Amino acid sequence: MYTYYRYLLLLPLAVGLRTLEPPPPVPASRDGSNDTVTEGFIYVRLNQFAATNTDVFPMRYYYNSRHARSTNIVIFIGGEWRISEGWMRGGLAYELAARESAALFYTEHRYYGDTRPTNTTSPEELKYLSVDQALADLAQFIQTVQSDSFENGWYRGGKVALVGCSYAGSMGTWMRLAYPHLVDAVFSDSGPLHAQEDFPEYLEVIAEALRVQGGETCLSTVQEAMVDLVALLGTPDGPATVSEQFNTCSSLQGATALDLATFFWYGITETFAYLVQYATPGDISNACTALQNTQISTNPVTRLAAWISAQPSTQPCIEAEYRVQLALHTNTSYDAPQATMRVWLYQTCVEYGWYQSTTSPRQPFLSTVPLEYFHQMCKDFISEYFDEDLLRSGIQRTNLLFAGLDFLPDRVISVVGGHDPWSPMGPKATHSRHLAPVYVVPEISHCRAIQSTENSDSEALAQVQHDVLNKMSEWLTDREDDMISSAHAVTASIIVGFAAIVALFA
Known part of the structure; x- marks a missing residue:
């Protein structure tokens, strides 16, 4: 899930299992740097699907009413991160809100940031964390904003547009599926829709991006370095040498299998994930230039180590001891350094999987991070009861609730980056249709379409962004009345089916 992202380093869907807020938008000439942004809280139900549970908690949001001359609202959906004012x-x-004279909101997901439903993130208190609970929070938020209690009822009867990227983009699509009576238009950028236990395709896309943007030699250089690195670790003095070259926080001498997987995960594959998932034009080719620079060394392992050690994501050192990572991620305080990562890991263990293992032969990182490594994380970081059966039943539940890649609700427009490692889990261009168009933009990385139209990575992306704005405007102004009646029959059946499924699993 996993450049400008890196200063926000927290240990998302984001990169691998890391969770990061989308990057702040690159300033545009018509930005809202002087706008007044208000922070607010509304009380939402702790358990949205149990009428007997009347407990509530404060859900945080930001609000920008600068353009609110109509009754319409645009909601930028928060995902597995702490929200901040940049996207306001x-x-x-922001451009959509300005174009449609709408208010702009930014909602925070339960259990992230300052939206804390419970006292801690213990396994018992995380039981109220699921995407269907979070979608119900959004539904309650929309109803509150459209009620007389908010701005004296100004937004009552207005249209609602949702915008989200990554997991928040998934939420936007699923909101239209679950609550079509509350949501009129959705833009999902890079949103995965299919839950899957093993996700080796993630690293396959990284390999393809290195090959296309950096050249065949770059990809072969990385693979050669990995072969030599694994061989070096198998020699008597190799682990100490690798520790020094790659700047690990403690020596790999005597490392366990879990330690070595931790080194390859946090030190190697995650670093390439940052490079590719959040690449802007030139990032990958520049990295490949460094990885192939024989003036640094004729040894590919030395060049790989030099590049890895220079990345902000590996500073101040690579923590490769599994027991240290375990201690960091079992702290149940919301204020713990790895609290966000812990909460997101819980969601992957019970809802999604999406573990970027090295089980595919079509990637350069060999078999260094097995699927079992992530199984062990669920058991050790969260609870011993979080086994493979629980994981697989949760994945099955997610795909049953939201139909995976088999169905796209109407009035959702999706953008997928051609070199986004998450693209295999997102909608395909073959799914594109008039009611739910899908754009696949070549060589574009994760969450690039939600940036300003003045700062597009390519002409192709700029055209797609304008198409997104036009389509969202059509849906908000009902200029496509001919398609509404046909959609109503579909969405009505969805409401009934979704309610029945939620009741079954609540």
Whole structure:
């Protein structure tokens, strides 16, 4: 899930299992740097699907009413991160709000940031964390904003547009599926829709991006370095040498299998994930130039180590001891350094999987991070009861609730980056249709379409962004009345089916 992202380093869907807020929008000439942004809280139900549970908690949001001359609202959806004001002042959601004279909101997902439903993140208190609970929070938020209690009822009867990227983009699509009576238009950028236990395709896309943007030699150089690195670790003095070259926090001498998987995960594959998932034009080719620079060394392992050690994501050192990672991620305080990562890991263990293992032969990282490594994380970081059966039943539940890649609800427009490692789990261009168009933009990385139209990575992306704005405007102004009646029959059946499924699993 996993450049400008890296200063936000927290240990998302984001990169691998890391969770990061989308990057602040690159400033545009018509940004809202001087706009007044208000922070607010509304009380939502702790358990949205149990009428007997009346407990509530405060859900945080940001609000920008600068353009609110109509009754319409645009909601930028928060995902597995702490929200901040940047997206209230620029980006495609901001441009949509300005274009449609709408208010702009930014909602925070339960259990992230300052939206804390419980006292801690213990396994018992995480039981209220699921995407269907979070979608119900959004539904309650929309109803509150459209009620007389908010701005004296100004937004009552207005249209609602949702914008989200990554997991928040998934949420937007699923909101239209679950609550079509509350949501009129959705833009999902890079949103995965299919839950899957093993996700080796993630690293396959990284390999393809290195090959296309960096050249065949770059990809072969990385693979050669990995072969030599694994061989070096198998020699008596190799682990100490690798520790020094790659700047691990403690020596790999005597490392366990879990330690070595931790080194390859946090030190190697995650670093390439940052490079490719959040690449802007030139990032990958520049990295490949460094990886192939024989003036640094004729040894590919030395060049790989030099590049890895220079990345902000590996600073101040690579923590390769599994027991240290375990201690960091079992702290149940919301204020713990790895609290966000712990909460997101819980969601992957019970809802999604999406574990980027090295089980595919079509990637350069050999078999260094097995699927079992992530199984062990679920058991050790969260609870011993979080086994493979629980994981697989949760994945089955997610795909049953939301139909995976088999169905796209109407009035959802999706953008997929051609070199986004998450693209295999997202909608395909073959799914594209008039009611739910899908754009696949060549060589574009994760969550690039939600940036300002003045800061597009390519002409192709700029055209797609304008198409997104036009389509969202059509849906918000009902200029496509001919398609509404046909959609109503579909969405009505969805409401009934979704309610029945939620009741079954609540």
